[in-house]
Amino acid sequence: MNVSLEMNQNVTIQLTLAEALILSDCLGRLNAGENLAQLVDNAEQMALWTLDNRLEAWNPVIFSDRYDKYLQDAKSFITRGTDE
Numbered sequence: 050m051n052v053s054l055e056m057n058q059n060v061t062i063q064l065t066l067a068e069a070l071i072l073s074d075c076l077g078r079l080n081a082g083e084n085l086a087q088l089v090d091n092a093e094q095m096a097l098w099t100l101d102n103r104l105e106a107w108n109p110v111i112f113s114d115r116y117d118k119y120l121q122d123a124k125s126f127i128t129r130g131t132d133e
Contacts, residue, residue, distance in 0.1 A: 067123035073104035073111070074120055 064072065079088075080101050089097065105111060110119045 065126075067126040069104060070108065070110070070120055070123040071127060073101070073108050076101035076104065 076097060080098060110116050113119065
């Protein structure tokens with residue numbers, strides 16, 4: 050099967066609020082660390098930066114003084130019913 054890909058085509062991904070908060074926090078910590086370059090190649094790093102920037106721009110609670118509580122609530126929501 051011959052597939053033609055338009056690399057500049059936008060892709061839409063749906064996440065729950067909890068997933069988005071957790072992913073945004075995780076990517077922010079990864080990007081702030083010096084070990085990211087050891088985990089991924091340049092293209093992957095740039096894609097992760099883009100995703101992190103878009104999630105950060107969207108994040109309605111990133112500068113809230115209750116951010117840690119919201120993040121913990123999101124983690125509890127995601128892990129509810131799983132063995133930790």
